[in-house]
Amino acid sequence: MFQIEAHIIKEVKSAFKSLFDAELSDDLINIQPTRKEFEGSHTLVCFPLGKQSKLNPQATAEAVGKYLKEETAFVADFNVVKGFLNLVIADKVWLEIAEQIHKTNQFGVTPPTGREVMVEYSSPNTNKPLHLGHLRNNFLGYSVSKILEAAGNKVHKVQIINDRGIHICKSMLAWQKFGEGETPESSGLKGDKLVGKYYVIFDKKYKEQINELVKQGTPKETAEKEAPILVEAQQMLLKWENKDPEVYNLWETMNGWVYDGFAETYKTMGVDFDKLYYESNTFSLGKDEVLRGLEEGILFKKEDGSVWIDLKEEGLDEKLLLRKDGTSVYMTQDIGTAILRYQDFPKIEQQIYTVGNEQEYHFKVLFMILDKLGYSWAKSCYHLSYGMVDLPTGKMKSREGTVVDADDLMEEMFATSKRRTDELGKIDGFDKEEAEELYRQLGLGALKYYLLKVDPVKRMMFNPEESIDFQGNTGPFIQYVHARIRAIVRKAEQLGVTPEVNVEQLAATERDVLVLISTFPDKVKEAAETYSPAVIANYIYDVAKAYNRFYAEVSIFNEDDESALAFRIAFSAMVANVIKTGMELLGIEVPEKM
RNA sequence: GGUCCGUUAGCUCAGCUGGAUAGAGCAACUGCCUUCUAAGCAGUAGGUCCCAGGUUCGAAUCCUGGACGGAUCACCA
Structure with missing residues (x-):
């Protein structure tokens, strides 16, 4: 090039x-x-x-x-x-570049360099359904995986599923007490929704019991610790750790429901994973590792038996790694998970964790601990931190019912895109299946683009009252430009025009677009270096807009000069390819017609 | 209180490895469909780039201090 x-x-x-x-x-x-x-x-x-x-x-x-x-x-x-x-x-130079792009198979994509990395994203708890925050996480992680791939990396997409702990016991207990045997089949509820429902019921009962105790004169703090239903949940966790058959069975059943529900949501979202890790499988490895660290004097034990690491020299504090009763905490599990991943994939040179910015301290400490435990790869670990998605009412809180459910939101997007498409009368000649597919592509494109065009480090606002736009700097606008170009290319095929770069001069708007698309490989590189899909999103928007100026100004098929026509088709096809490739890096599909 | 992050048009955001008169979209207003798709194009209007210093030929961008908002500093995850 x-x-x-x-x-x-x-x-x-x-x-x-x-x-x-x-x-x-x-x-x-x-x-x-x-x-x-x-x-x-x-x-x-x-x-x-x-x-x-x-x-x-x-x-x-x-x-x-x-x-x-x-x-x-x-x-x-x-x-x-x-x-x-x-x-x-000189136009000659631009045309030379155009010729090269025209001949390049996957322009902008670097062939595999042999470098191997791992990207973690999603990683939900198994006690409630996915929400808007998870959407940002999933789209971000998936897109960054695609971008890193396009920059020449072999990428392993993984997640850690937080399948154990008190939170799932709460849902289990509430279901046991109040569920009357309800199942996804009997209720018609998605599995994750059903389990989430009982998590909410637990919380409601728990609050009632606290209020009751406070009324009877118990101090609030004591009440919060002694509410019978909470105590029962804690006992259940202990039973789980001892593999009590009844509890373990219920745990497996209810987690199974959640996984089925999640699988459906991931499918709708269009994200996938190469390997899943479960906390219930990794925490014991973490525990072993902590015990080894203790033996080697890297960690220390307090009088009560709890195990800690001292990070004061690093400017931080002491951090707990094992409770006095020997059970593990979140950090312990993450140590185990990280090590297990390097055992599974010894060739990875970097591990990227897509996790919200509220866990920045956690990851800073995690990487430090891994380093102290002697893992040289710890230094290359990277926390891909992103800001929260806020609602106009403030932060989403699942306990207060102010979450925007992922399934609901996606359904709404599909409905919105159907309404707009039908209003514009854009589906003439589509059969029902094609129309449904288009609604899906546009709705999801709008949503993904909306969440990805913002710099990940920034928190962003989402107003459920105002539906996501389909005009201007949006996914559907870019999808529209792609569809229009494809229509042109199809027409050229019918007319028997062979696309080729064989002209002397460029129109000003053509030159502007060429200048832009010639930088596509640099943009992919920049996005990979900064882990930022926003770079791609805003770039592709600029390309689409620049092409539209050309489109409005130059009438392609009214061109008498055959080589000028052939060039404009080749040129248009190049732009469509850049848009398509770029959108794929965002995990967004582009339609052939709309 | 310590640490980290953010603050740019009414709203949502680009621009931040220092460069020209700070850009888009939405909302408002004005034109443009007999033509390859108007989910579009062209234009008007809209700015104390949070504030104050400093560095520089040149600062939205770098440095220092401050304001405001957020996150975090758990035997929670």
């Missing part, structure tokens, strides 16, 4: 050599995109170059511009505005 920027740098250097007999170091050469009100595509900032040219920025720019225009074939023209040298790259 022809590297314009590298080429400009090289020629600027030789310009300085021959004009001023001066050596320029790379860091002085600042090339940036030309602002759209000026002619050109690349701009050399001449302010830092006075020392070498012995001229003011304006004169430097003039001299360098003149040299490049006269001495090189790839700079066709230039203009100077206040010390900025705007370069017009």
Whole structure:
């Protein structure tokens, strides 16, 4: 691929050599995109170059511009505005690039380099259904996996399922007490919804009991600890740890319901995993590891028998790793999980954890502990932290019933996209199945794009009252541009036009689009380096918008010149490919027709 | 209180490895469908880039201090 920027740098250097007999170091050469009100595509900032040219920025720019225009074939023209040298790259160069893109099979995608990484995302608790926050997590993790793949990595997508602990016991206990044998089959409820229902019932009963105790004169704090239903749940957890057959059976049954429900939701979301890890399988390995650390003096035991790590030297505090009764905490499990993963996949060079920013401290500590335990790979572990999704009413709280359910939201998106599509009369010639498929692609595209276009580190607002847009900087807008281009390409096929790059000149709007799509590989690289689908999302939007300007201005099939027509088809197909590839990196499908 | 993150148009967000007059979308207003799909295009209007210093030829961007919002510092997960 022809590297314009590298080429400009090289020629600027030789310009300085021959004009001023001066050596320029790379860091002085600042090339940036030309602002759209000026002619050109690349701009050399001449302010830092006075020392070498012995001229003011304006004169430097003039001299360098003149040299490049006269001495090189790839700079066709230039203009100077206040010390900025705007370069017009010859159409011949752009057409050469177009030719290369045209011939490249998967433009923007780096073939496997042999590097192997693991990406964790989703990782829900098994006591309640997935909600909007999980959607951001899943879409983010899945997209980052795709982006890393496109950057040449072999990616293992995994999740850790928090299938044990007091939370699931609460649902189990409430079901035992009040469920009257209700099952997903008998109730018609999705398994995760059913289990979540009993989690809510537990919480309700628990609060009632607290209030009752407080009324009878028990201090609130004591009541919170002594409410009979909570005590019972704790006893149940103990029974589970001792593998009491009845409790264990119920646990397996109810988790099974949840997994069935989750599987359905993941399918709708369009995400998947290469391997699942279960806490119930990893916590004992973590425990063994902690005991080893204790023996080797890396950890220490307090008088009451609890095991800790001292991180004061690192500027943190002490951290508990095993309770005094020997049971493990969250951290212990995560230690076990991490080690198990490196045993399963010895070749991975990095582990990426897609987890909300409320756990930043946790992961900082986790990586430190793994390092202290002697695992050299700990240093390459990365917490892909993202901000919460807020509602207009504030934070989502499952206990207060202010969560936006993932299944419900996706269903609403499908309904919205059906309504809008039907209103616009866009489904003439679609049979029922095709129409349903389109509603699904558009609804999901709108939702995914909405959640992914925002920089992951930022918290974001979601207003359930206002449905997600289908116009402007949205998934459906980009999908629409793709569908329109595909219609053009189909028509060209029918007319027997062979797409090819065989012209001398470009229309201004064509050049603008080419300038943009030529940077696609850089954008993929940038997105991979920053773990940010938002980079891709906003880039693809720019591409779509730039193509639309061309589309509005240039009538393709009214073109008499055969090679110009052939070029416009090839060019349009390239843009469609970039859009499709880019959207795939976001986990979004693009329709052929809409 | 310590640590980390955020703050850009009425709203939602780009831009942040320092560069030109700070950009999009939504909402408002004005044009453009006899043409390859108007979920579109062109335009108008909208700014104390949280504040104050500093570095620099040049700061939304870097540094220091502060304000506001959030997260976190559990024998919770």
